[in-house]
Amino acid sequence: xxxxxxxxxxxxxxxxxxxxxxxxxxxxxxxxxxxxxxxxxxxxxxxxxxxxxxxxxxxxxxxxxxxxxxxxxxxxxxxxxxxxxxxxxxxxxxxxxxxxxxxxxxxxxxxxxxxxxxxxxxxxxxxxxxxxxxxxxxxxxxxxxxxxxxxxxxxxxxxx
Amino acid sequence: xxxxxxxxxxxxxxxxxxxxxxxxxxxxxxxxxxxxxxxxxxxxxxxxxxxxxxxxxxxxxxxxxxxxxxxxxxxxxxxxxxxxxxxxxxxxxxxxxxxxxxxxxxxxxxxxxxxxxxxxxxxxxxxxxxxxxxxxxxxxxxxxxxxxxxxxxxxxxxxxxxxxxxxxxxxxxxxxxxxxxxxxxxxxxxxxxxxxxxxxxxxxxxxxxxxxxxxxxxxxxxxxxxxxxxxxxxxxxxxxxxxxxxxxxxxxxxxxxxxxxxxxxxxxxxxxxxxxxxxxxxxxxxxxxxxxxxxxxxxxxxxxxxxxxxxxxxxxxxxxxxxxxxxxxxxx
Amino acid sequence: xxxxxxxxxxxxxxxxxxxxxxxxxxxxxxxxxxxxxxxxxxxxxxxxxxxxxxxxxxxxxxxxxxxxxxxxxxxxxxxxxxxxxxxxxxxxxxxxxxxxxxxxxxxxxxxxxxxxxxxxxxxxxxxxxxxxxxxxxxxxxxxxxxxxxxxxxxxxxxxxxxxxxxxxxxxxxxxxxxxxxxxxxxxxxxxxxxxxxxxxxxxxxxxxxxxxxxxxxxxxxxxxxxxxxxxxxxxxxxxxxxxxxxxxxxxxxxxxxxxxxxxxxxxxxxxxxxxxxxxxxxxxxxxxxxxxxxxxxxxxxxxxxxxxxxxxxxxxxxxxxxxxxxxxxxxxxxxxxxxxxxxxxxxxxxxxxxxxxxxxxxxxxxxxxxxxxxxxxxxxxxxxxxxxxxxxxxxxxxxxxxxxxxxxxxxxxxxxxxxxxxxxxxxxxxxxxxxxxxxxxxxxxxxxxxxxxxxxxxxxxxxxxxxxxxxxxxxxxxxxxxxxxxxxxxxxxxxxxxxxxxxx
Numbered sequence: 001x002x003x004x005x006x007x008x009x010x011x012x013x014x015x016x017x018x019x020x021x022x023x024x025x026x027x028x029x030x031x032x033x034x035x036x037x038x039x040x041x042x043x044x045x046x047x048x049x050x051x052x053x054x055x056x057x058x059x060x061x062x063x064x065x066x067x068x069x070x071x072x073x074x075x076x077x078x079x080x081x082x083x084x085x086x087x088x089x090x091x092x093x094x095x096x097x098x099x100x101x102x103x104x105x106x107x108x109x110x111x112x113x114x115x116x117x118x119x120x121x122x123x124x125x126x127x128x129x130x131x132x133x134x135x136x137x138x139x140x141x142x143x144x145x146x147x148x149x150x151x152x153x154x155x156x157x158x159x160x
Numbered sequence: 161x162x163x164x165x166x167x168x169x170x171x172x173x174x175x176x177x178x179x180x181x182x183x184x185x186x187x188x189x190x191x192x193x194x195x196x197x198x199x200x201x202x203x204x205x206x207x208x209x210x211x212x213x214x215x216x217x218x219x220x221x222x223x224x225x226x227x228x229x230x231x232x233x234x235x236x237x238x239x240x241x242x243x244x245x246x247x248x249x250x251x252x253x254x255x256x257x258x259x260x261x262x263x264x265x266x267x268x269x270x271x272x273x274x275x276x277x278x279x280x281x282x283x284x285x286x287x288x289x290x291x292x293x294x295x296x297x298x299x300x301x302x303x304x305x306x307x308x309x310x311x312x313x314x315x316x317x318x319x320x321x322x323x324x325x326x327x328x329x330x331x332x333x334x335x336x337x338x339x340x341x342x343x344x345x346x347x348x349x350x351x352x353x354x355x356x357x358x359x360x361x362x363x364x365x366x367x368x369x370x371x372x373x374x375x376x377x378x379x380x381x382x383x384x385x386x387x388x389x390x391x392x393x394x395x396x397x398x399x400x401x402x403x404x405x406x407x408x409x410x411x412x413x414x415x416x417x418x419x420x421x422x423x424x425x426x427x428x429x430x431x432x433x434x435x436x437x438x439x440x441x442x443x444x445x446x447x448x449x450x451x452x453x454x455x456x457x458x459x460x461x462x463x464x465x466x467x468x469x470x471x472x473x474x475x476x477x478x479x480x481x482x483x484x485x486x487x488x489x490x491x492x
Numbered sequence: 493x494x495x496x497x498x499x500x501x502x503x504x505x506x507x508x509x510x511x512x513x514x515x516x517x518x519x520x521x522x523x524x525x526x527x528x529x530x531x532x533x534x535x536x537x538x539x540x541x542x543x544x545x546x547x548x549x550x551x552x553x554x555x556x557x558x559x560x561x562x563x564x565x566x567x568x569x570x571x572x573x574x575x576x577x578x579x580x581x582x583x584x585x586x587x588x589x590x591x592x593x594x595x596x597x598x599x600x601x602x603x604x605x606x607x608x609x610x611x612x613x614x615x616x617x618x619x620x621x622x623x624x625x626x627x628x629x630x631x632x633x634x635x636x637x638x639x640x641x642x643x644x645x646x647x648x649x650x651x652x653x654x655x656x657x658x659x660x661x662x663x664x665x666x667x668x669x670x671x672x673x674x675x676x677x678x679x680x681x682x683x684x685x686x687x688x689x690x691x692x693x694x695x696x697x698x699x700x701x702x703x704x705x706x707x708x709x710x711x712x713x714x715x716x717x718x719x720x721x722x723x724x725x726x727x728x729x730x731x732x733x734x735x736x737x738x739x740x741x742x743x744x745x746x747x748x749x750x751x752x753x754x755x756x757x758x759x760x761x762x763x764x765x766x767x768x769x770x771x772x773x774x775x776x777x778x779x780x781x782x783x784x785x786x787x788x789x790x791x792x793x794x795x796x797x798x799x800x801x802x803x804x805x806x807x808x809x810x811x812x813x814x815x816x817x818x819x820x821x822x823x824x825x826x827x828x829x830x831x832x833x834x835x836x837x838x839x840x841x842x843x844x845x846x847x848x849x850x851x852x853x854x855x856x857x858x859x860x861x862x863x864x865x866x867x868x869x870x871x872x873x874x875x876x877x878x879x880x881x882x883x884x885x886x887x888x889x890x891x892x893x894x895x896x897x898x899x900x901x902x903x904x905x906x907x908x909x910x911x912x913x914x915x916x917x918x919x920x921x922x923x924x925x926x927x928x929x930x931x932x933x934x935x936x937x938x939x940x941x942x943x944x945x946x947x948x949x950x951x952x953x954x955x956x957x958x959x960x961x962x963x964x965x966x967x968x969x970x971x972x973x974x975x976x977x978x979x980x981x982x983x984x985x986x987x988x989x990x991x992x993x994x995x996x
Binding site for chain 3: 208209210212214215218219222235236237238239240241243244247248274275277321326327328329332347349350351352353355356358359360362363364365366377378379381382384453456457491
């Protein structure tokens, strides 16, 4: 079933893109194809192929309904969703908290999510990895990691 | 303006007291009245690592660090012809701890209205212009175009193809300005990078090579390409190979667009801070080390320095030219 | 070829100070290369301030050693975590990571090292002997030829990542469509930007790659493991030794890939990533056991790794002879030379005759050192795999986030990475091919831009693609690559039928 939903979603996305491609400004076109021609051609092929693939999938499902049941793990577990949620939280908070604090919380949360329960060890790993990454990327590789606000910003200058 | 200065002074005083309160850092230096800079300064480079603008900014940042005594950290925010970097600088506080490197692409972004949320000329104040570069048109050796007059003649009969980078950018607009002033038919062939432009020219895929002096000069010296005109009002006499190359102005084509690099800060940065930065940057510009760097990079063919007033005028002048051209060619 | 200069170059490079720089550069290159999001050009930019005061020869020795090291480094994380450390290593994940899953990480890394060294050494010899003539040939490669090359590369999309050809092609086409986002390269029209300035330059493909491969794989593992609540065990890994003779077993694959890699590396518009894709396609096409590809075929590691290292040497050729950098990294190296007061350009070789030889020896020694020293590196990197999966997953995700951010220092890319992590996961689950998606992404832009530019130059002459000999030849290869599998299938079916009829 998921397979079919995925196909339909693909078609929807392609539809949106195709509609958007009709709005491309062609006024300054200098070449015979123009800015919209190439993507439109590619999208038409893709849409046709996706429809074909959709029918193949449906037919296969009808032909052997058992094929769908062989055990496939369900991904809507707390780990799967929790992992995505923690990345989102990290990105939302990192500009305020700065890299170090946000990353310590993030790594600690991840370990917790993935079933670790030795809190001391987890804290140790999180802190070590965060400082390690900050030194490696922020300091050695001069990647401008987010610094956070106010006092966190000032403190971060001591590290990277 | 005056009220702002007062507010700032009060703010500075509080901060200063705070620092004294901590009892650690107060040195009571009488050298400057303002308490700036006391933390590292970010220099936003709106281009990718390793680009010519990036190499320049990094070198300048390093020298500026020596002048100010605080690290000046280059931060690359690449994307959308400099817009992403400008947006980033705009989102920071106007406390002078964020400096933005700028080039004509930012003026062009203003002209074309690429972003509704941020505009160089409305949201930023100029510091100084540091480098300036002249455009030169060349043809591959063995080309059927003999010189600029020949180009004008042939261009009236058929379309001439020109190689450059970024459609809708400085190369494109400059070229169209020439075509407009000289009344010739042109076709702009855009490439992804300067290296590909050079390869295409040497391989003979296009008729005319449009590039900045800095990057064209080694091919000119080697005789691989022949310069036919420089977009300037006077000839370049510092280089032997360029002495006999005519200028657009003497040929009656009044187009003298050039590229440049400079710096700006967000609008309403405290006047004292801005002045401080202008002074320090000027000091860097005048060091022997910078002169040597500019000489090696051939960035000293024309005077690069402009003070904030002149620099702002340069923005406005270019804005008007680009505005006219982009309306004509349907970019806008 | 001047033997005095050759000797001079050797002695200069072997002087203790310079030799230390070669080792140091190689180590730094491997480290930077293995970190996702940190490209070799970025690594070299970071080293620039140190080279200011070093003098021309020592700094070029250091920088090219970094370049050579980084070309190999990307394969380490590609093989171990399905996270290509550099874009050049994207094709290495196709078979390198499956090998790791089969417990053959040590062997995969060993092959990658040998292949890298082989490709590196091959290309520096080409550079030493054939630089001037090859640069002349390179100038003949123009828009039409670039398009043909991109098309040849794109034929691989139907064959990687999944058994379902239709879905593989759909995935590749999606990649091309995503590559169209941003300002169009010919007429500057905005496409699919939905009024976002972050989208104006298009979506960077590195975050997509990291998301679809690294994060997608972690999500996959987590789903499988969460059933058994098994996050603490690590993968079983056997560290096999590797020997020179392993690569000799694949000498033709490696040789062909190195030649392709060097040739593509010379072209300014293409680099290691396209070289590795094209050579992967060639290895796949000419292999006898095609079905093993994507499931840990050893040739599938050897070919891209030979090619991307060879591309590094190839890129030096036009840089030195014409003053036109063959890759973004060589452009930075050229900038470094400018900071030393050298004039990059066609006269570089005559003004600095020693330069070529020092570069040759520096890259040669770096390649040899990679081969010998890689053994230690393999052991220490593989130790990471012994960590409990929870810690390893945290590590990979952390690297993915920072790596995506570092591409252009923006959180937008982290969102992209996250989105494509989920998309990549579902694509894989439903037998689409994230690998084809990334290939389409890498080649799509080049294909469109060169196709339209050729038409612009020739005023719409479609025939110009087949009237030019080089372009026509490559196009023919591409057409063969598309139809060869179909023909082969057809003939083998026919044969099967006739076999059956005989046996009946």
